[in-house]
Each structure stands twice: as structure tokens, then as C-alpha cells.
Amino acid sequence: MTKFYLNYLEELEAEAIFVLREVVAQFQRPVILFSGGKDSIVVTHLAKKAFFPAKIPFPLLHVDTGHNFSETMTFRDQLVAELGLELIIGSVQESINQGKVREEQGKHASRNELQITTLLDTIEREQIDCAIGGGRRDEEKARAKERFFSHRDDFGQWDPKNQRPELWNLFNGNYHKGEHFRVFPISNWTEMDVWNYILKENIQIPSLYFAHDREVVWRNESWIPVSEFIELEENEKVVTKKIRFRTLGDITITGGIESTADSLESIALEVASMRQTERGNRADDKRSETSMEDRKKQGYF
Amino acid sequence: MEISTNQLLRFTTAGNVDDGKSTLIGRLLYDSKSIFEDQLQAVATTSKRRGIDGVDLALFTDGLKDEREQGITIDVAYRYFTTPKRKFIIADTPGHIQYTRNMVTGASTANAAIVLIDARKGVTEQTRRHSFIASLLHIPHLIVCVNKMDLVEYNQEVYARIVEEFEAVASKLVIKDIRFIPISALNGDNVVNTSKIMTWYTGAPLLDELENLHISSDYNKIDARFPVQTIIRPQSTTYRDFRGYAGRLMSGILRPGDEITILPSGLQSKIKSIQLHNQELSEAFAPMSVTVTIEDDIDVSRGDMIVRRNNLPEQAQNFDAMICWLSSQPAQVGGKYSIMHTSNSTKAIVQSVVYTIDMETLERSTEKLNLTMNAIGRIRIKTAKPLMIDAYRDNRHTGNFILIDDATNETVAAGMIV
Structure with a gap:
């Protein structure tokens, strides 16, 4: 006899597909914010399932900081080609060249915050009214307050204290001209759910997530990859380690962990036994206790 | 796990x-x-x-x-x-x-x-x-x-x-x-x-x-209710004539071959297939998100509801609802709002407040009939077109709605159909 209930992954998938379909029904010009990380890959996979046998009915938007892992870029281009989608690129380098933002200086300089300006400019330029993100509520305390349909005013700002209540399966995506929405279909997923889903669906992910040998330096309690974008201090020693990345961001701020996990199965097992949160290796979240909240209010992902 | x-x-x-x-x-x-x-x-x-x-x-x-x-x-x-x-x-x-x-x-x-x-x-x-x-x-x-x-x-x-x-x-x-x-x-x-x-x-x-806790029965598995969210038309060479109705089963079970009615038109057909991505399913139940195709070439759009022929929701423009007011702007009797109900939206008028609940005593009051923020009460509502509704006590998912203030776009009320 068939069971008439869904298991938790099936229910999360059904919820995410429902949300993605609401986006297409309610917005004129949605995009998926695609970083090349596992969460935006999962969202893209869910969109593929939601609209099959049609193509995903919206483009991907990549905010390109210029400080990328080359593996991420290759992966992005292959995925876009395979799905037959349009790719919109917002370039942080261009924002810098145009004088809209100023590059941070010093050892801990990163282009993380500069992305906000580029993202909001691109949203305006392309007349995007809904940016779909892979944000999850379990990631961070400010994100725990996010709605599925999250309103942004005409300056792209989030007002966490004055959000629309979200009841049942009803998502109010009404907005005034100039405003937009951020939509988070996998709000209710945890890191473990994402890995279990990638494993179940056998979703392709960048090789960076698998254990590999890489030149790294020990900085901010994690292994930061050596690249042309970071300056080494005198006392920092470059070593080659077998590492993998648990999250992917800019190459300058994404720390790797020592690991031998080289298959989806072994990664899922490793994540299940982790005792640190995934954002613990992200220098962008370590700046202050409220760094995510502060950035999100300004229009961050 | x-x-x-x-x-x-x-x-x-x-x-x-x-x-x-x-x-x-x-x-x-x-x-x-x-x-x-x-x-x-x-x-x-x-x-x-x-x-x-x-x-x-x-x-x-x-x-x-x-x-x-x-x-x-x-x-x-x-x-x-x-x-x-x-x-x-x-x-x-x-x-x-x-x-x-x-x-x-x-x-x-x-x-x-x-x-x-x-x-x-x-x-x-x-x-x-x-x-x-x-x-x-x-x-x-x-x-x-x-x-x-x-x-x-x-x-x-x-x-x-x-x-x-x-x-x-x-x-x-x-x-x-x-x-x-x-x-x-x-x-x-x-x-x-x-x-x-x-x-x-x-x-x-x-x-x-x-x-x-036994939760598998928390979803109503009796009354098939499939509100259409969006239409899937690939218009590609492989799927030239494909026309699928995407949505999530709010309650009940649907199977290929089921005799169905499409509301509000009342036109009848049969379920041809139910799909999730590239899988053909022999049945779908709440709360699954699926794509349904039907035997006949009928005009179906967002807001329509696919139901079984012998189990229909009520179609109504006038109904009563328990409401929780969520906005600092009090409810306006005679005021017009947008209403969202399943995948449907239209305009609605709050015709009258029948009673409010005194949140101190939990008694009904027909004296204080103003619905301010956080107030709960029963209202009479009229919509610009018929909605396919069930009583909230029978079906949590087709018995609920929200009201939206068109000036601010804020969600101002949560409603449960009586």
C-alpha cells in the first residue's frame, strides 16, 4: 500500500517548488541570484523541476566580484549552457571603475560589501522585480527572521522590524514601482537538508566542494586559498593541504577545511558530524556580531 | 538519518x-x-x-x-x-x-x-x-x-x-x-x-x-483541491503540444483517469497525467507540488481550481469569516481590499463586523465592533467574483485567505472562512 505522507525532504521540495511557481505567477522579471555555491545550485535545480518540461522561465544573475575561484566560473558557464538560460552579470570591478564604490584596503580587504551596490544597480538596470536567493534561515540569526517573500524598498533596503506577516501558503508579492522582492524558496532547509538533497537528486556541484590538494595559508582560524588576490604577511606560511570548501564565496574570504571527503556520500557523512556552523569559515560574517543583519538591511543577499 | x-x-x-x-x-x-x-x-x-x-x-x-x-x-x-x-x-x-x-x-x-x-x-x-x-x-x-x-x-x-x-x-x-x-x-x-x-x-x-505525534492525518486527504498556480507550455519541438497545469494539492488525492471539474467554469474532463519533473506519477496527494495534464483542450488559467466531479467546494461571493486584524490601520467597514485565496486574487469589501472577541474574557462582543491591530472578530465579506471555498474547520488550506491594503500593499488581515 502507498503511504499518503511525504518525508521531510519531499515536503521541503514541494514547498520550494510551490514558492518558485508563485514567483513566476506574481512577478514580471524574476532572476535567480546565482553564486555558484551549493544553495543557488539547489535552487536552480528546483526551478528546473518546477517548470519541466519547459525551460526555467527566468535568467540567472551572477554578481561577479572578480575574486572568483576559476572552478566556479567554469561550472556557472556550463550550467547556463546546459539549461539554455540567459546569464546576467553584475560586475563589481565595473562599479569600482565607475567610482560607485571604493576598494577596501589592507590585509583583510574584501569585495564582499561592495557587492551590495553592484547587486542593487543591476536590479535597477535590468528592471528586476524579484531576485530569488538560496538564503536559509538556519544560516544566521538575521536570516532566521526572513520571509519567503521578502520586501525591499526602492533603496533596496530590508526593514526586519516591519515585515509583512506570512500566513499559510499565501505569499503577498505586491509592490510599488521601484521596489522589489527577494524570495527564498529554501528558507526552511538546513545545511544538512541541502546535502541530503544533493545526494538524493545526484546534483552536479563544483569540484571545490570535494577534497583536493591546494596551496593555503592559516588565517582567521581557517585555511584561506592562496591566490593573486591576497597579500601574504611575512609570518604567513604557504602550505599544501588536502582541503575542501563547505561554503563558496569570494576566493579571498572563503576558508577551507581539512578533509578527505571526495564523494557526495562522504561529504554528507562529514557534514552530519560537524561541530561548527558552516559560516564559521566565512570572514565576512566574523566582522561583527550583527554583520549579516547590517549588510542585509542595506540590500545584501 | x-x-x-x-x-x-x-x-x-x-x-x-x-x-x-x-x-x-x-x-x-x-x-x-x-x-x-x-x-x-x-x-x-x-x-x-x-x-x-x-x-x-x-x-x-x-x-x-x-x-x-x-x-x-x-x-x-x-x-x-x-x-x-x-x-x-x-x-x-x-x-x-x-x-x-x-x-x-x-x-x-x-x-x-x-x-x-x-x-x-x-x-x-x-x-x-x-x-x-x-x-x-x-x-x-x-x-x-x-x-x-x-x-x-x-x-x-x-x-x-x-x-x-x-x-x-x-x-x-x-x-x-x-x-x-x-x-x-x-x-x-x-x-x-x-x-x-x-x-x-x-x-x-x-x-x-x-x-x-501522528501527523500524517493533519492534511485533509478526502477533498481533492488543486488550485492552478501557473501554466506550463514549453513550445519546444519535443513538447510542441504540451500544456500542463502547475500547482500544489491543498488537500485530497488525484489520479490519472479521475473525472474532474474545472472551477469556476464548471467544464468537465479527465486527468490525463500527473508529473513531477520527468516522473509520471500514479497518484498525487496533499501537499505535493505537481504538474497535471487533462484529456480535453479547455481554457484553464491561474486561479482556477481542479476538483473531483462529485466533490465540489462551495462557490461564493458572500461569506462570513473569522478574522485577525494585522495592521495598525483599523478595518474599514465598506472598505475595499485585495483578497488572496489559494491562487486566486480579487477585490473584497468588508460589509460588516458581526462581532469581535474580547481578548481579556474571550467573550463575543457586539458592542465594540472596531477591528484594530491584533483584534479578532467575525466579519461578513463580499468578493468581486466567486471564490471556490471550504469552511476552514474542514480544510485549513482552502478555508483561509488574506486581505491586502491596496494603498500600502501590506497584508492587513488573516481570515478563516466560517
Whole structure:
């Protein structure tokens, strides 16, 4: 006899597909914010399932900081080609060249915050009214307050204290001209759910997530990859380690962990036994206790 | 973790600022080993800075900057934990400011509600209000936790008296499944682990109850209701003539071959196929998201509902609803709003307020008929076109709606069709 209930992954998938379909029904010009990380890959996979046998009915938007892992870029281009989608690129380098933002200086300089300006400019330029993100509520305390349909005013700002209540399966995506929405279909997923889903669906992910040998330096309690974008201090020693990345961001701020996990199965097992949160290796979240909240209010992902 | 059969349970917690709600959630997370080391470290540091011995479990639920500064919760926050048996989503709703609005939001998707009672205070007005809202929203399961048992010397009589008091409240509720547990969130008694002190309590600790609640029947599996969200037309060479209706089953079961009616047109057809991505399904049930194709070439669009021919919802333009007002702008009798109901939206007029609920006494009042923020009442509503509705008590998913203020685009009311 068939069971008439869904298991938790099936229910999360059904919820995410429902949300993605609401986006297409309610917005004129949605995009998926695609970083090349596992969460935006999962969202893209869910969109593929939601609209099959049609193509995903919206483009991907990549905010390109210029400080990328080359593996991420290759992966992005292959995925876009395979799905037959349009790719919109917002370039942080261009924002810098145009004088809209100023590059941070010093050892801990990163282009993380500069992305906000580029993202909001691109949203305006392309007349995007809904940016779909892979944000999850379990990631961070400010994100725990996010709605599925999250309103942004005409300056792209989030007002966490004055959000629309979200009841049942009803998502109010009404907005005034100039405003937009951020939509988070996998709000209710945890890191473990994402890995279990990638494993179940056998979703392709960048090789960076698998254990590999890489030149790294020990900085901010994690292994930061050596690249042309970071300056080494005198006392920092470059070593080659077998590492993998648990999250992917800019190459300058994404720390790797020592690991031998080289298959989806072994990664899922490793994540299940982790005792640190995934954002613990992200220098962008370590700046202050409220760094995510502060950035999100300004229009961050 | 076993993926194939483990279910997802959503629950909401209601309580006052100082009845130990945050401590209880912290305890559940901590004892179920859902706290990461860096989170524990951060909370230990803050506890020490605030001069607290050990780790203050309540700090695990700290949120926004203002909330930390003021030591309060402003908005619903969602927390997650997993045990070998289930995945849990907690809608952590604040107890004081705008509690009705937030609790209704958290309760709307919950399988279960936890109501906390301070063992020293017994059943309070707040307890009554929380239980009333849980009942109004038809949360299927209610777990009453009598907390702070450590402060009444784990006395069985105190517990028994509170249970009896609550039974009096419960007799007026529509919730059929109510359980009671004596706990100490602070010391961990009967939260995840069985209390070593309250040996007189023979029931299971809270987590056991949450792991074993029967939730597969929480969805209505009888009345097939498939609101069409969007139309899928690939117009590619491979799928030249494909026309699929994408949506999520709000209730019931659909199978290929089922004789169906499309509402509001009333046109009839048969289900040709049900798909999820590239898989052909032999049946679909709530809450699955699927794509349906039908035998005949009929015009179907967003907002239409596919139902079984012999089991139709009511089609109505005039109906009554219980409503929770969510906006600082009071309800305008005669005022026009946008209404969202399943995948349908249209205009609606609030024709009259039939009565309001006095949130102190929980009695109906036909004197004070103004619906201000956090007020609950019964209204008569008229919509610009017929909606396909069921009573909320029969179907939580086709019996609900929201009202939107067209000037501000804010969601101003949550409605439950009577």
C-alpha cells in the first residue's frame, strides 16, 4: 500500500517548488541570484523541476566580484549552457571603475560589501522585480527572521522590524514601482537538508566542494586559498593541504577545511558530524556580531 | 538519518517574556545536540559577560540587534533541529508585543502548538488567549507544558491542579488532541530526558511526544483541491503540444483517469497525467507540488481550481469569516481590499463586523465592533467574483485567505472562512 505522507525532504521540495511557481505567477522579471555555491545550485535545480518540461522561465544573475575561484566560473558557464538560460552579470570591478564604490584596503580587504551596490544597480538596470536567493534561515540569526517573500524598498533596503506577516501558503508579492522582492524558496532547509538533497537528486556541484590538494595559508582560524588576490604577511606560511570548501564565496574570504571527503556520500557523512556552523569559515560574517543583519538591511543577499 | 520515512513537524511556541519559552527552545536544541560548538562558544561568552553562571540557554534564540539590546523577541523567528526520527521547524513567536499577529502567523502552518504555563502562576489570561488562538487556527495538536516545576519543588499536586484548571479551558476548544507534561526547562526535566525527580509522571518527555505525534492525518486527504498556480507550455519541438497545469494539492488525492471539474467554469474532463519533473506519477496527494495534464483542450488559467466531479467546494461571493486584524490601520467597514485565496486574487469589501472577541474574557462582543491591530472578530465579506471555498474547520488550506491594503500593499488581515 502507498503511504499518503511525504518525508521531510519531499515536503521541503514541494514547498520550494510551490514558492518558485508563485514567483513566476506574481512577478514580471524574476532572476535567480546565482553564486555558484551549493544553495543557488539547489535552487536552480528546483526551478528546473518546477517548470519541466519547459525551460526555467527566468535568467540567472551572477554578481561577479572578480575574486572568483576559476572552478566556479567554469561550472556557472556550463550550467547556463546546459539549461539554455540567459546569464546576467553584475560586475563589481565595473562599479569600482565607475567610482560607485571604493576598494577596501589592507590585509583583510574584501569585495564582499561592495557587492551590495553592484547587486542593487543591476536590479535597477535590468528592471528586476524579484531576485530569488538560496538564503536559509538556519544560516544566521538575521536570516532566521526572513520571509519567503521578502520586501525591499526602492533603496533596496530590508526593514526586519516591519515585515509583512506570512500566513499559510499565501505569499503577498505586491509592490510599488521601484521596489522589489527577494524570495527564498529554501528558507526552511538546513545545511544538512541541502546535502541530503544533493545526494538524493545526484546534483552536479563544483569540484571545490570535494577534497583536493591546494596551496593555503592559516588565517582567521581557517585555511584561506592562496591566490593573486591576497597579500601574504611575512609570518604567513604557504602550505599544501588536502582541503575542501563547505561554503563558496569570494576566493579571498572563503576558508577551507581539512578533509578527505571526495564523494557526495562522504561529504554528507562529514557534514552530519560537524561541530561548527558552516559560516564559521566565512570572514565576512566574523566582522561583527550583527554583520549579516547590517549588510542585509542595506540590500545584501 | 533515515530519509525515506522521516517526516517534518512544524510547531509553534507561545508564552510570555518570563515563562521560560526561550529557555525551553534552548534546552530542546541543546539536549538534542543541535547546537554547534561555535554557537555554544558565542553564547557562553555572552553569558559570562552578563554575569550568568554557566550557559544561559535562552541566548540561543537571540535575534536582531534591537532584540538583543532590549532582551525581547520582536518578530517570528524560525529554528530548526533534527533527531533520528524527525525534522522539526519551530516558529518562535514573541509573547508580548503584537502577540496575536505573530502567534497567528506562527500557528497558521503548525502541526502542533506548545503552550507554556508557569507552575507558580497556573492558568493565566495569557494561557487562555494562546489556547484560544491555537484553537481558532485549528492547530491539530496542543501540548501544555507546565514549566518551572523546580520552583514548586516538583510537586505533583501543583501539577494536577493546573491540569484540572486547563481542562476547564480546553472544554471550549476545538482541539481534540491535548497532552500535558510537567517540565523544568532550566534543569532539563522531561524536555529531552526523562526527569529523575518527577518519578510520579509516567508519560513521555516533550521531545518523545513531538517525535511520535501522528501527523500524517493533519492534511485533509478526502477533498481533492488543486488550485492552478501557473501554466506550463514549453513550445519546444519535443513538447510542441504540451500544456500542463502547475500547482500544489491543498488537500485530497488525484489520479490519472479521475473525472474532474474545472472551477469556476464548471467544464468537465479527465486527468490525463500527473508529473513531477520527468516522473509520471500514479497518484498525487496533499501537499505535493505537481504538474497535471487533462484529456480535453479547455481554457484553464491561474486561479482556477481542479476538483473531483462529485466533490465540489462551495462557490461564493458572500461569506462570513473569522478574522485577525494585522495592521495598525483599523478595518474599514465598506472598505475595499485585495483578497488572496489559494491562487486566486480579487477585490473584497468588508460589509460588516458581526462581532469581535474580547481578548481579556474571550467573550463575543457586539458592542465594540472596531477591528484594530491584533483584534479578532467575525466579519461578513463580499468578493468581486466567486471564490471556490471550504469552511476552514474542514480544510485549513482552502478555508483561509488574506486581505491586502491596496494603498500600502501590506497584508492587513488573516481570515478563516466560517
